[in-house]
Amino acid sequence: MILGIDGYLGWPLALRMASKGYEVIGIDNMATRKSVEEVGSISALPIKSMDERVKIANKEFKGKITFVKGDITDYKLICDTIKEHTPETIVHFAEQRSAPYSMIDVNHATYTMRNNINGTINLIYAIRGADLDTHVVKMGTMGEFGTPKFDIPEAPFVDVEIKGKRDKITTPKWGGSWYHWTKVHDTNNLLFANKLWGITMTDIMQGPVYGTRTSEIKSEDLFTRFDFDAVWGTVVNRYCVEAILGEPLTPYGKGGQIRGFLSLQDSMDALTLLIENKPKTGEYRSVNQFMELLSVNEIAEIVKTEAAKLGIDAKIKNVENPRVEEEQHHYNPERTVLPSLGFKLKVQMKDAIGEIIKDLLPNKNRLENYKDVLLPKTRWR
Amino acid sequence: MILGIDGYLGWPLALRMASKGYEVIGIDNMATRKSVEEVGSISALPIKSMDERVKIANKEFKGKITFVKGDITDYKLICDTIKEHTPETIVHFAEQRSAPYSMIDVNHATYTMRNNINGTINLIYAIRGADLDTHVVKMGTMGEFGTPKFDIPEAPFVDVEIKGKRDKITTPKWGGSWYHWTKVHDTNNLLFANKLWGITMTDIMQGPVYGTRTSEIKSEDLFTRFDFDAVWGTVVNRYCVEAILGEPLTPYGKGGQIRGFLSLQDSMDALTLLIENKPKTGEYRSVNQFMELLSVNEIAEIVKTEAAKLGIDAKIKNVENPRVEEEQHHYNPERTVLPSLGFKLKVQMKDAIGEIIKDLLPNKNRLENYKDVLLPKTRWR
Numbered sequence: 001m002i003l004g005i006d007g008y009l010g011w012p013l014a015l016r017m018a019s020k021g022y023e024v025i026g027i028d029n030m031a032t033r034k035s036v037e038e039v040g041s042i043s044a045l046p047i048k049s050m051d052e053r054v055k056i057a058n059k060e061f062k063g064k065i066t067f068v069k070g071d072i073t074d075y076k077l078i079c080d081t082i083k084e085h086t087p088e089t090i091v092h093f094a095e096q097r098s099a100p101y102s103m104i105d106v107n108h109a110t111y112t113m114r115n116n117i118n119g120t121i122n123l124i125y126a127i128r129g130a131d132l133d134t135h136v137v138k139m140g141t142m143g144e145f146g147t148p149k150f151d152i153p154e155a156p157f158v159d160v161e162i163k164g165k166r167d168k169i170t171t172p173k174w175g176g177s178w179y180h181w182t183k184v185h186d187t188n189n190l191l192f193a194n195k196l197w198g199i200t201m202t203d204i205m206q207g208p209v210y211g212t213r214t215s216e217i218k219s220e221d222l223f224t225r226f227d228f229d230a231v232w233g234t235v236v237n238r239y240c241v242e243a244i245l246g247e248p249l250t251p252y253g254k255g256g257q258i259r260g261f262l263s264l265q266d267s268m269d270a271l272t273l274l275i276e277n278k279p280k281t282g283e284y285r286s287v288n289q290f291m292e293l294l295s296v297n298e299i300a301e302i303v304k305t306e307a308a309k310l311g312i313d314a315k316i317k318n319v320e321n322p323r324v325e326e327e328q329h330h331y332n333p334e335r336t337v338l339p340s341l342g343f344k345l346k347v348q349m350k351d352a353i354g355e356i357i358k359d360l361l362p363n364k365n366r367l368e369n370y371k372d373v374l375l376p377k378t379r380w381r
Numbered sequence: 382m383i384l385g386i387d388g389y390l391g392w393p394l395a396l397r398m399a400s401k402g403y404e405v406i407g408i409d410n411m412a413t414r415k416s417v418e419e420v421g422s423i424s425a426l427p428i429k430s431m432d433e434r435v436k437i438a439n440k441e442f443k444g445k446i447t448f449v450k451g452d453i454t455d456y457k458l459i460c461d462t463i464k465e466h467t468p469e470t471i472v473h474f475a476e477q478r479s480a481p482y483s484m485i486d487v488n489h490a491t492y493t494m495r496n497n498i499n500g501t502i503n504l505i506y507a508i509r510g511a512d513l514d515t516h517v518v519k520m521g522t523m524g525e526f527g528t529p530k531f532d533i534p535e536a537p538f539v540d541v542e543i544k545g546k547r548d549k550i551t552t553p554k555w556g557g558s559w560y561h562w563t564k565v566h567d568t569n570n571l572l573f574a575n576k577l578w579g580i581t582m583t584d585i586m587q588g589p590v591y592g593t594r595t596s597e598i599k600s601e602d603l604f605t606r607f608d609f610d611a612v613w614g615t616v617v618n619r620y621c622v623e624a625i626l627g628e629p630l631t632p633y634g635k636g637g638q639i640r641g642f643l644s645l646q647d648s649m650d651a652l653t654l655l656i657e658n659k660p661k662t663g664e665y666r667s668v669n670q671f672m673e674l675l676s677v678n679e680i681a682e683i684v685k686t687e688a689a690k691l692g693i694d695a696k697i698k699n700v701e702n703p704r705v706e707e708e709q710h711h712y713n714p715e716r717t718v719l720p721s722l723g724f725k726l727k728v729q730m731k732d733a734i735g736e737i738i739k740d741l742l743p744n745k746n747r748l749e750n751y752k753d754v755l756l757p758k759t760r761w762r
Contacts, residue, residue: 075487106456106506110499117498117566118491121559125487150546160553161542162531169529169553172541173569178502181573185498185566188554192562196705196761324577380577 001025001085003072003123004093006050007032009139009209009267011224013091015216016268017275018061025085026054027078027094029071031115032225032232035101041229041373044241044363045212048221056221072119079126082134089275090127091137094119095186099143099177100231100322103378109178116182117189124193135278137202137271138190140183142260142290142333144205146174147326152333154288156191156203171286176325177380191284198282202274205333207260207290209267210236211352212359224264226360229373230322235296236261236303236349238374240356243307243314244364245371252376253321255297256328260290260335263347273341287337291345299349306353310361322376382406382466384453384504385474387431388413390520390590390648392605394472396597397649398656399442406466407435408459408475410452412496413606413613416482422610422754425622425744426593429602437602453500460507463515470656471508472518475500476567480524480558481612481703484759490559497563498570505574516659518583518652519571521564523641523671523714525586527555528707533714535669537572537584552667557706558761572665579663583655586714588641588671590648591617592733593740605645607741610754611703616677617642617730619755620684621737624695625745628755630685634702636678637709641671641716644728654722668718672726680730687734691742703757 002017004010005026014024028050036042047053054067066085070077072094082090095116096102102112120138127134145152150172158171170191175181193199212226227233228241239249262270270289279285294302300316307314321327360367383398385391386407395405409431417423428434435448447466451458453475463471476497477483483493501519508515526533531553539552551572556562574580593607608614609622620630643651651670660666675683681697688695702708741748 075491106503109502109506110456113498113502114495117494121490121494122487125490148550149548150543153544158543162539162553163534165531167530167553170555172543172548172550172553174551175569175573178570178573181566181569184569185562188556188562188565189559192556192559 001087001090002093003027003090005067006030007093008225008227010093012214012217012264012268013271014065015057015222016214016272018057018064019216022064024065025068025081025087026065027068027070027072027081030069031096036227036232039229039231039373041232041370043225044228044360044367045223045226047223047225053222072122073115075122078122079129082126082130087134089135089137090123091275092120092123093139095182096179098232099179100376100378102179103177103380112178112182117185120186121189124190124199127199128197132198133200133281135200135202137274138186138204140187140203140205141180142205142207142288143176143180144173144184144187145333146176147329147331148172149330152288154286154334154337156284156286176323194284200279200281201284202279203284203286204274204289205286206267207262208234208236209262209264210234210356211264212356214265214268229370230376236299239300239303240353240360241367242374243303243312244357244360245367247371247374248315248317249300249303250317250319250375251296251300252319252323254327255318256295257325258293258295258329258331260293260333261349262289262291263352265347266291266345269346270338270343273338273343277341285337288333288335289338290335292349293331294349302350303353306350307357310354310357319375322379324380382468382471383474384408384471386448387411388474389606389608391474393595393598393645393649394652395446396438396603397595397653399438399445400597403445405446406449406462406468407446408449408451408453408462411450412477417608417613420610420612420754422613422751424606425609425741425748426604426607428604428606434603453503454496456503459503460510463507463511468515470516470518471504472656473501473504474520476563477560479613480560481757481759483560484558484761493559493563498566501567502570505571505580508580509578513579514581514662516581516583518655519567519585521568521584521586522561523586523588523669524557524561525554525565525568527557528710528712529553530711533669535667535715535718537665537667557704575665581660581662582665583660584665584667585655586667586669587648588643589615589617590643590645591615591737592645593737595646595649610751611757617680620681621734621741622748623755624684624688624693625738625741626748626752628752629696629698630681631698631700631756632677632681633700633704635708636699637676638706639674639676639710639712641674641714642730643670643672644733646728647672647726650727651719651724654719654724658722666718669714669716670719671716673730674712675730683731684734687731688738690735691738700756703760705761
């Protein structure tokens with residue numbers, strides 16, 4: 001079961017799982033489509049309606065995908081759907097996933113809190129009422145950790161020394177937006193539920209994902225959405241659209257912000273491994289899911305270089321940072337769970353950018369009208 | 382301005398501030414009255430309607446109290462009220478404050494999350510839009526810390542060593558119920574808002590409060606509510622009602638759970654000091670507000686002894702613990718802020734129990750019908 005099947009990751013995961021012969025039940029309230037429209041933007045790659053693309057996918061993958069339109073903040077809906085389909089695994093992507101969107105104003109802040117926190121609480125109560133053996137794979141974010149001076153553990157708890165005494169505490173977090181804080185609050189709530197009821201969890205702290213293709217997305221009919229605006233686009237994808245539109249690539253601030261990135265293809269491989277290698281019943285597994293550590297300046301250089309190979313002369317122009325974040329910092333997160341499950345990196349960023357730009361180029365004319373959504377309008381302060 | 386003026390602490394604080402000559406604006410949505418009724422209980426001390434008791438108080442305190450019926454999850458209401466009255470200080474008690482209530486079922490869990498988190502976010506946005514110099518005094522709980530092996534700091538951040546590296550992190554927390562977790566989430570959200578916007582904060586980590594009287598509550602007309610049932614009553618007050626009803630005093634589990642307690646009178650003194658000694662503009666001050674460290678078994682012994690002096694022979698009967706908590710643990714929270722402001726303890730628990738029991742005794746017949754709400758019905762697991 002995939003909560004948030006209409007999303008950037010949800011749709012490719014549905015295709016991946018269906019192609020491997022699993023039954024896939026997807027729920028979505030179509031919030032991302034509406035919210036992207038709300039900020040005056042669109043998906044850079046045209047995507048079909050859910051009904052249409054499920055039909056196309058089911059032709060290729062033998063009717064394995066079932067779509068349920070609905071909202072997981074509706075407790076009855078999530079309970080009924082779980083009862084009807086008794087999923088082995090529930091992958092939870094159904095959260096508002098934009099930091100800038102959560103920072104627009106008080107209504108976007110409270111919506112993000114309510115939606116993300118209560119959807120997740122509904123899910124764990126629904127499982128508690130059904131089957132605690134169901135494996136919940138929850139999408140968190142590396143952004144829950146902030147950029148601490150210690151090496152970020154890959155574990156829900158960590159040993160510390162505080163004023164001469166030792167204890168085990170929840171791994172320290174510091175969110176950079178209301179969105180990030182909802183993910184921190186989720187993690188705390190899920191750890192509590194796990195302690196009370198023994199829910200079986202994989203909590204994925206994922207870095208920003210980039211790319212247009214997976215092994216299953218061969219035709220444009222099966223494209224997943226691709227956001228590029230300042231609210232919904234993440235850094236790599238945004239730079240690629242800036243490049244094809246002849247706009248400068250725009251790292252925020254000094255650009256020394258380091259994050260852990262991975263391609264859409266690698267994200268799907270990692271998710272598949274985690275789904276197929278379930279933790280022990282009642283275990284809470286935390287995974288740091290990223291492959292390459294790069295600064296946002298370094299990424300701009302990569303995109304510039306790869307764009308040049310396709311005859312595009314991209315400039316780089318650092319712009320005022322709308323966020324409140326360190327622009328030069330230590331960053332060394334642990335990463336052992338995925339390698340221990342046999343994960344092998346397929347895509348390095350420098351090898352993927354050309355493909356992204358090629359997929360975007362046919363949409364250039366359509367995107368010319370959306371240049372005004374490239375630069376941030378919401379400042380954190 | 383007091384958010385939650387109808388509550389156990391809100392009402393006595395309104396009287397205290399009015400008696401000192403401050404203008405008091407109180408907001409309340411009357412949720413506690415409704416929620417106590419929902420679980421089949423009542424206030425052990427009869428309380429007047431808000432309109433009636435404001436009228437009585439205003440006779441004594443020269444019309445200093447203004448009551449606004451409303452809900453702070455309504456952003457417009459909180460903004461309009463702040464704009465109209467431009468408070469120097471906003472004391473925020475307006476949260477669902479019962480751990481057992483939050484654990485009843487999924488709807489009570491999500492209600493508690495939504496209500497507490499979004500009310501607080503509305504408040505900080507309202508201040509951001511009005512005056513960042515406004516001092517927010519927010520009621521948290523010592524329960525945010527759980528019962529760690531280290532000495533609980535009295536500070537929002539603490540220096541730690543993690544795997545050989547040092548950093549400053551948010552003081553570690555572990556909530557014991559959804560309610561407690563909302564307070565942890567609030568603290569994280571408020572620290573973030575403070576970093577972004579410099580909101581001036583006093584975050585009070587208060588221990589359980591007991592008692593019926595303050596310097597201002599001399600007549601029964603001005604009583605504050607007094608909850609005793611398993612959902613809304615806290616341990617000391619609940620034991621006192623058990624004693625007058627001839628029911629055993631019921632510590633949960635082994636009864637070695639240690640908490641930091643203070644009397645209603647001392648809570649008002651502490652709040653007054655914190656309100657009148659505002660932190661620097663933009664400062665985030667954390668206060669551990671409690672006076673006596675006692676185990677729930679020790680409290681039962683105190684109540685038994687004091688009841689005996691009034692001719693009541695109370696038995697003690699440890700009952701199954703509905704909660705998931707340590708029943709034997711280290712507990713040593715720092716407490717320096719209030720003493721540094723000149724706080725002097727007025728009431729020790731052993732000296733206050735007799736007065737509580739005397740105030741309760743005239744209500745004995747009325748409370749006979751409520752014996753069935755004394756024992757917990759919701760088990761955390």
